[in-house]
Amino acid sequence: MANVILARIDAKRTACRVEGLEWFEPLPAAAATRAGDLLFVSGQTAAEADGRVAAADDAAAQAGEALDRLGRVVESAGGTLDDVVDVMSFHRDVRTVGAVMDVARERFRDPGPAWTAVGSVGLPAPGALVSVRAIAHLGPGAREGVTPDGAAWMRGLPLSAGARKGDLVFVSGQSGLGADGRPSAPGDHAAQARLAYARGREVVEALGATMDDVIDICSFHLDPRGMVPCERVHMEVWEGVEPGAAAAWTAIGVPGLMAPGALSAYRLIADAAPGPRVGRASASIHWRDTPNAGASRKQGGRLVGIAGEVASDAEGNVTTPGDTFAQARYALRRIREVVELHGGTMDDVVEITSFHRDPRAWEIVMEAAREFFPEPGAGPAWTPTGATGLWNPGYLHEIYALAVL
Amino acid sequence: MSAGAAIRAGDLVLARGEGADPLAAVAAQLSALGAGLEDVVDVVSFHRDARDVPGFLEAARGAFGEVPPAWTPIPVVSLEDPRARAAVRAIAHTGSAPKEGVTPDTIAWWRSLPVSAGCRRGDLVCVSGQYGTDADGDVNTPGDDAGQARNALNRVAEIVTRLGGRPQDVVDVWSCHQDPRGMAPAARVWEEEFRGDGREAPPAWTALGAPALYGLGMLGQYRALAELGGGDRVGATPAGGPWAGAPGGGAAAGGPGGGAPGGGPGAGAPGGGAAGKAGGRIVAVTGAAAEAPGGGVESPGDAAGQARAALGHMERALRGMGASLADVVAIASFHLDLRDLDAVRAAAAERLPGDRPPVWSAAGMTGFWRPGQLHALHALAVR
Numbered sequence: 070m071a072n073v074i075l076a077r078i079d080a081k082r083t084a085c086r087v088e089g090l091e092w093f094e095p096l097p098a099a100a101a102t103r104a105g106d107l108l109f110v111s112g113q114t115a116a117e118a119d120g121r122v123a124a125a126d127d128a129a130a131q132a133g134e135a136l137d138r139l140g141r142v143v144e145s146a147g148g149t150l151d152d153v154v155d156v157m158s159f160h161r162d163v164r165t166v167g168a169v170m171d172v173a174r175e176r177f178r179d180p181g182p183a184w185t186a187v188g189s190v191g192l193p194a195p196g197a198l199v200s201v202r203a204i205a206h207l208g209p210g211a212r213e214g215v216t217p218d219g220a221a222w223m224r225g226l227p228l229s230a231g232a233r234k235g236d237l238v239f240v241s242g243q244s245g246l247g248a249d250g251r252p253s254a255p256g257d258h259a260a261q262a263r264l265a266y267a268r269g270r271e272v273v274e275a276l277g278a279t280m281d282d283v284i285d286i287c288s289f290h291l292d293p294r295g296m297v298p299c300e301r302v303h304m305e306v307w308e309g310v311e312p313g314a315a316a317a318w319t320a321i322g323v324p325g326l327m328a329p330g331a332l333s334a335y336r337l338i339a340d341a342a343p344g345p346r347v348g349r350a351s352a353s354i355h356w357r358d359t360p361n362a363g364a365s366r367k368q369g370g371r372l373v374g375i376a377g378e379v380a381s382d383a384e385g386n387v388t389t390p391g392d393t394f395a396q397a398r399y400a401l402r403r404i405r406e407v408v409e410l411h412g413g414t415m416d417d418v419v420e421i422t423s424f425h426r427d428p429r430a431w432e433i434v435m436e437a438a439r440e441f442f443p444e445p446g447a448g449p450a451w452t453p454t455g456a457t458g459l460w461n462p463g464y465l466h467e468i469y470a471l472a473v474l
Numbered sequence: 475m476s477a478g479a480a481i482r483a484g485d486l487v488l489a490r491g492e493g494a495d496p497l498a499a500v501a502a503q504l505s506a507l508g509a510g511l512e513d514v515v516d517v518v519s520f521h522r523d524a525r526d527v528p529g530f531l532e533a534a535r536g537a538f539g540e541v542p543p544a545w546t547p548i549p550v551v552s553l554e555d556p557r558a559r560a561a562v563r564a565i566a567h568t569g570s571a572p573k574e575g576v577t578p579d580t581i582a583w584w585r586s587l588p589v590s591a592g593c594r595r596g597d598l599v600c601v602s603g604q605y606g607t608d609a610d611g612d613v614n615t616p617g618d619d620a621g622q623a624r625n626a627l628n629r630v631a632e633i634v635t636r637l638g639g640r641p642q643d644v645v646d647v648w649s650c651h652q653d654p655r656g657m658a659p660a661a662r663v664w665e666e667e668f669r670g671d672g673r674e675a676p677p678a679w680t681a682l683g684a685p686a687l688y689g690l691g692m693l694g695q696y697r698a699l700a701e702l703g704g705g706d707r708v709g710a711t712p713a714g715g716p717w718a719g720a721p722g723g724g725a726a727a728g729g730p731g732g733g734a735p736g737g738g739p740g741a742g743a744p745g746g747g748a749a750g751k752a753g754g755r756i757v758a759v760t761g762a763a764a765e766a767p768g769g770g771v772e773s774p775g776d777a778a779g780q781a782r783a784a785l786g787h788m789e790r791a792l793r794g795m796g797a798s799l800a801d802v803v804a805i806a807s808f809h810l811d812l813r814d815l816d817a818v819r820a821a822a823a824e825r826l827p828g829d830r831p832p833v834w835s836a837a838g839m840t841g842f843w844r845p846g847q848l849h850a851l852h853a854l855a856v857r
Binding site: 125126127161162164165188190252255256257259291292293294325330387391392393427430456463 | 522523524525526549551552554556557558559613616617618619652653654655656659683685686691705771773774776777811812813814838840845846
């Protein structure tokens with residue numbers, strides 16, 4: 070792959086057309102997007118344009134290629150991997166995470182970015198073993214990183230428990246683990262979630278922000294049924310927070326987490342920009358009276374975290390059971406609705422991470438997305454991955470997004 | 475060594491294969507024990523990606539002689555060999571009876587596949603994993619786990635009947651659910667199907683969460699083994715064990731008891747013991763999990779402890795059927811995190827006979843009957 074060409078597509082989201090990643094061009098998505106200092110890079114894999122993958126059975130080699138592609142995208146935008154502040158990687162087999170981390174160690178300097186590694190039950194190319202999506206901050210200054218003693222097990226890895234650049238703080242998926250990386254409360258979803266939140270708070274505060282700055286929460290759960298006790302913990306942690314001042318929460322079932330025995334991992338985004346946190350929820354959201362926002366940002370900030378949208382009506386019923394296309398269209402409409410409540414448009418949506426109950430759904434979802442991102446190749450950076458379960462077993466997709474206003 | 479690659483028990487030969495060409499590996503294992511692919515009546519293939527399944531089936535076209543076997547492809551989270559894309563477990567029957575295959579009109583779409591919906595040789599009937607589809611292959615009752623379960627179990631009964639058996643001859647069922655929460659609605663259908671008259675014990679039932687199924691929109695897959703003849707279906711629920719209180723179960727094998735996964739007191743686990751025909755030779759043990767007495771999860775978060783608990787249930791269930799761990803010819807172990815496999819194998823090595831290890835297939839899945847259960851260990855014994 071040679072140079073990356075950055076083409077300004079519109080006044081808001083700037084889609085990056087990437088040589089070697091032309092397969093994005095007919096899609097309502099982009100390989101990468103830029104908004105101000107922030108660069109959002111879609112899930113990079115080792116797949117070629119025709120879907121073939123060279124190192125079919127070698128996750129480390131594939132990770133090397135994916136990280137090289139990530140590096141080239143960032144460099145073409147004028148940055149380096151040192152500017153990467155947040156990584157989420159999706160692994161077809163979590164037993165290979167260690168090998169992927171070894172490959173990453175050669176590329177990321179200390180302090181590393183925040184990095185949340187979780188399992189996937191399917192990536193767009195069937196042969197792809199790992200997908201790496203990232204956010205880089207191309208503004209001045211250096212990436213700060215912190216790994217508190219309580220998360221000491223992370224210190225051997227090419228990542229930080231939390232990373233900051235500018236006002237933005239990203240927290241690596243925190244789990245209910247002791248400093249040695251072993252589960253503190255084996256088998257106990259609620260206790261582990263409580264500890265994960267405590268660790269997340271510690272990291273956020275060590276980087277100069279507070280829990281009041283947290284705009285976005287993504288939690289990954291080893292068994293989708295584990296979300297239920299975690300919901301109780303969520304309500305405890307955010308008790309007293311009005312929906313209009315709440316963070317966005319996306320909860321996803323995944324087939325594996327980084328540490329054996331961990332039942333959940335919580336990745337947080339905090340924005341230290343001034344002013345209170347502003348949450349908005351669309352009328353259709355059935356949890357709108359809880360301390361959850363459909364989308365959240367700081368009053369003085371530009372980044373908006375949009376909770377994974379699903380095919381749920383105002384009463385929590387599945388809108389169109391079993392209908393892959395209709396559920397995707399509905400979720401994207403809800404994203405549009407909630408972005409508009411924040412004063413933005415779909416042109417402000419810079420990144421989508423879509424979680425699918427069946428990875429084969431992705432192509433149908435792309436068709437549904439054309440209505441919302443009509444210019445081919447100029448949509449948000451889009452990372453699809455297969456999930457083991459969403460909040461309601463009838464949801465076929467959960468579409469998680471970030472916008473920059 | 476508690477894990478073997480092939481084993482013979484009378485005229486049955488079981489083998490497994492992984493690696494670049496799992497089917498060739500199976501053929502080699504069978505051959506060493508005097509069987510061939512043409513004797514295979516049942517195949518279960520485990521796939522790291524559901525999108526590989528059509529090509530894998532097509533590549534096997536013709537490999538099994540004129541009558542293809544029953545074939546259940548199961549997309550999984552992970553395989554024992556992290557580099558493998560597929561693994562196969564096969565049951566061959568080397569008897570002299572003709573091998574028969576059937577694919578009923580109700581699922582005519584299957585006829586384009588190189589498989590039989592049901593395959594029989596002698597007293598053994600194997601039914602490919604059935605889905606809730608119509609003759610064209612379209613999914614019945616989209617989004618409805620119970621509706622699809624009913625349709626699929628009706629197909630199982632139809633196929634067994636077409637091959638000369640009765641639904642009561644089914645001794646073993648595996649169900650795969652696209653969402654582990656789909657097990658609860660499926661359990662209500664199971665109750666209707668197998669407990670309606672309360673006369674016979676239900677089959678052993680192993681319910682697994684799978685990341686995908688053969689086609690988009692399919693929510694459940696139901697695979698069955700039946701043994702013809704041998705009188706009534708009987709079951710064994712370990713005395714005092716977690717499944718002993720199954721409503722309507724009596725002395726029979728347990729059953730889901732109507733309890734929802736994650737809730738419901740006692741008797742909640744599918745199958746809950748062992749089942750077979752009173753005078754038959756095959757004993758199926760439900761996917762044994764770390765079910766605590768009175769319900770709940772034994773040894774939360776403890777992979778080795780849960781394996782020991784599950785093996786204890788397996789051993790007691792077999793004993794109740796007049797069999798023992800020494801009779802086990804195949805184990806299929808399913809795990810929430812395949813990194814636990816070594817701990818499970820170590821626990822099994824303490825109990826399983828070392829001289830005649832069962833064929834052991836392992837796969838990572840998305841969930842079992844209760845959240846918190848880390849494994850489900852299915853066993854097939856020949857007594």
